[in-house]
Amino acid sequence: MPIALAAPSMAAQTLGGVTDEIGVIRVPKGAPITIGGYWVISGPDTALGTDSMRGAKVAFADHGNKIAGHPINFVVEDDQCNAEGGQTAATKLASNPAIVIVLGPACSSAATPAAPILWQAGIADIGTASSAPSLTAPDRKPGYDGFLRTIPSDLGQGKADANWLYNKLGARSVVAVHDGSPYAQQLAAVMAKNFQELGGKVLSTEAVAPTDVDMHPVLTRIATEKPDAVYMPIFVAAAAQMLRQSKEVPGLEKTTFIGGGSLMAPEFIQAAGPSIVGFRIAYPDVSPSAMGKTYPKMVEEYKKMFGEAPISGYHGNAYDAAVIAINAIEKVAKTGPDGATYIGKKALRDAAFASKFDGVSGPIACGEHGDCATFHPAVYEFTSSDPSTFKIGTNPKQIYP
Amino acid sequence: MSGAVLPARQSMTLRQILHRITFVDVALWSLRILVLVVVIGGTIGTLIKSRYGSAQWVDFIVFGVTIGSIYAQVALGYTMVYGVLRLINFAHGDIMMTGAFAGYFVATGYDRSGFLASNPVTAILITMLVSVIVSTSIALIVERIAYRPFRHVRGFAPLISAIGASFFLEQTFRGLFGSSVKSYPDLHWVNPNLNVLGYNIPKMDLVVIGAAIVSMAVLYVVVNHTKMGTAIRAVSEDKEAAALMGIDVNKVVIFTFTLGGVMAGIAGVLYAFVFKQVYFYMGFTPGVKAFGAAVLGGIGNVPGAMVGGICLGLFESVGPSLFFDGIGITAPYQLRDLIAFTLLIMVLIFRPNGLFGERLAKERA
Incomplete structure (x- = not known):
């Protein structure tokens, strides 16, 4: 259900027959759809982020590395699991006009400054292992309206x-x-x-x-x-x-x-x-019994792609985050008269927040404040x-x- | 008549004094008073609470002197280079890291083969030797490539080059050995503690403290009682005059960097055996703190670096419990750097040249 949101700094736009409150992204025919990602991929906590990034890549591979007929261009930044890194990564991603949606991060320290920067640019952000309660609290600040996550709240x-x-x-x-x-x-x-x-x-x-x-x-x-x-x-x-x-x-x-x-x-x-x-x-x-039915198959694909067993435990959450992104884009993407694909940013955010499916990490059903996952201790x-x-x-x- | 004039003069003087007091004076005195209130009030409060027994205070002091000894050893390298070249060698903490990394491969090898358990002293000494060779070699390479071209350049170029060398070493080791934290092996002492006057003191801590004292003593003797030491002092006084007197300045600089590299190599292995982790960024924080210790003691001054390091370590270790527990500050250990650097600021306010004074400051003045 759409909710009243604090508008990012972008104006309403009509492009290729698509009108959106906060802007429309045009993807030329045959050009890739760019999805952003930011995780900790250096330093002592590398496994947290790399595992998530790999989970997302497995999901893209499962969809033939294509969304709405476009190849996927996956742009990943290192947030170093800290606020400064998160801010830098989000600023880089937000300044890229081709970015449709962003996956990550693994660390709440990075998500806290990053999510508002992304949403200011009208980009929804799906956290994969950032679990701090404040990120999806009912009284969260309007800057977090574009943030949802596939990891349960702490x-x-x-x-x-x-x-x-x-x-x-x-x-x-x-x-x-x-x-x-x-x-x-x-x-x-x-x-x-x-x-x-x-x-x-x-x-x-x-x-x-x-x-x-x-x-x-x-x-x-x-x-x-x-x-x-x-x-x-x-x-x-x-x-x-x-x-x-x-x-x-x-x-x-x-x-x-x-x-x-x-x-x-x-x-x-x-x-x-x-x-x-x-x-x-x-x-x-x-454990496989607590995860979704398709989890064992996903792990086998992970092993095949990266030559080793999962190096942390958040690959399933990242896989589901990528699925939310893929499904939401396919739901709202429209082909214009020029053959290009047009994606409304607010419509994409709402489609992501309306996600409901059986994911590899368990049932996914996003609430109005962005909590999508089910927790099993x-x-x-x-x-x-x-x-x-x-x-x-x-x-x-x-x-x- | 005179009785009427005197109060007027006094009033003028007071007005003049008040006129001369600036905002900075007020801020500095407020800071001093605040620090004194926290230190005295906190100490009294903590002692009244009696949360810690004598065993805990001894532990705090030993831990503080141990980490302070490591700061001191790194600070000795900073202070020697600064004394000779007037250069803040920001890569010095990273040179320590390179030694610790080299030692890691030797120590883990010895641990796997069982040599570390059967011959801990020999294993530590060989580990230290490898560390010293690597860190000294890298210190000399850094001097040759990053510092020597700037030796006669005034301005910020040498400083920027030092910072660049620091990043270069960090990222090179990250590229070579990965960014993960690596675990140093445990020393398999039969009894890891030594009973001193009824208190258990970790043997490794005593080794670290002893090594720092020996290092400082050797450096002191080298600088003050050898021919090369005389040359070092002459170069640090006036490079051009020393060269005119027939001193090979290049040789002196190389010798100074060698001493710094040796100190860094020893400190790296001791640090790693006490704190048991190495990673590419491990030199940064101890490097900054050791630089603070060198400044605290009086940069360019060998005993000053030693005392500065130990003071900094002690304040970091004892300070949070002694000063903050008594005034009810929760989680006081997150403020340990605040205590350490407040100490640094306070000392520099009262003694701008550090506790012992910059070695050549008096003579130059």
Whole structure:
């Protein structure tokens, strides 16, 4: 259902017989349709973004690399999983007049500044692993009206994590650690709120910087509180330092450390070394039984295309994001009298928000604020410190449910 | 009569004084008072709360001195080069990274073969040797290619070249070895801690602190009590005059970069064995902090770099708990850089040449 939107800085336009409130894109006959993408494809969190990018490429291949009779031109920018990178990537994509729609990112830190820049240019953006609740909150700012996502909001993840910590692990006291990123900060806050509602005690919330290397002081501080668990949904480099150095700080021997979805990557095994064995991360359930019916087939195609098993867990979400984009473009694209294809930007945004289908990551049904995915919680435990053994389900193995 | 004149004079003086007070003076004094209130109030509050026992304070101090020792070793390289060339060698942190990377391949090889577990001291020494060879070679190559052409150029060109060299090294290593974080092996000590006066101190931390003290002592002796040291001091005083006295300036500069490269190589391996990760960007933050440490101690001054590094490390480690816990600031560790750099600013406000003063500042003045 179309909703009243804050208009981007673009005027209504009529082109090739198509009229749209915020502009029309013309794709000449035989020319490619350009789809943008932005993910973290460098640095310690590369696997998060590369896995998503590959998921989208598999979806394009499944559609014969064509949309509405046009070949696909996929333009990907690196957002480096931070706000500055997201802003730069979005600015580059927004300045390209051929971009029809954008996929990504994996990181909420990048999505937070990027989505409004894209929507200002009238470009809808489908997030693939950026899960911070604020991005699709009912009171989100008008700049986010063009943002939707195929990853569930962390409102569900935080609640499920609190439930697992309290009811399954038996933790009664917890320290939450974030790194100031929207993802980590909001997820830690949601978990803490739910943990307290269950009757648990949140001893403190600590913060580290993603580039911190000396975690000894903050771990010593945490050790004085004697928590049952430390909940740290932070990123690879800092999480690996926390985990390794926790073994050297007295007072944390009985404390369970648990991480978040940002750590589902072979890079984390490489960074954490032997201390990773037994470490657990809370993550959406990506076992074949929890995913869509077509997921196993998609994984086989992924392996065939890239010569290895998925390197993280968000390829299915990205595949579905690409399907939303393809279906929405095909729904609104019109052929003009000159044989060119015309796509209304607002119409495309509305078509994407109206998506409903059985995706490879599960049922996809987008709400008015852009949440399209269904959440199934799970907890995984690493079993080996050899990065080559990384395989979701084996290392780390699923221990819940 | 005189009684009536005196208050008028005093009033004039007061007015003159008030007239001379600028906005900057007010801001600086406000900053000093604010810092003092936070430091004193926070410390009293933290001690009253008694959250930390003596074991935790000892841990904070040891962790601080350890990371401070690494900053100090990197700062020694900055300070030596600055002393001789008046050049801020921004690539120095990245030269440390190159050594740490070279050491990574040796250390992981030894770990896989079991040599690191059976002969940890020999394995560390060989790792360090490889690291020193690589970092020194790269330091000399950088000097030859990126700095020497600008040696007689005034202005910002040498600085820009140094920044360019820094990016070049980072991106080259990223291209060669990937952008992921690599894990250094653990040292398999039978007992990783040493009991000192009832407190457990990690042995590796003691190695790092000891290595920094030895490095500084050796550098101090080299600079102050050897022929080459005399030449270094002469060149840093006046290059042209030193050349006229028969000193080979080129040789002195090469020797200085060699010393800096050696320090960076040792620091890189120690850093990696303590913090256990290497990646292409790892030199940037310690490099910036070590530069801060060199400035804090008095750039160009060898003992100053050492003291500056340890002060910076200590404030980073102890500061958040000591100053911020007591005034109820949550998650104080995210403010550790604020504490470190506020310290730097405060010291420079009172002592613009750093704690020990720039080595040649007094003589030049």
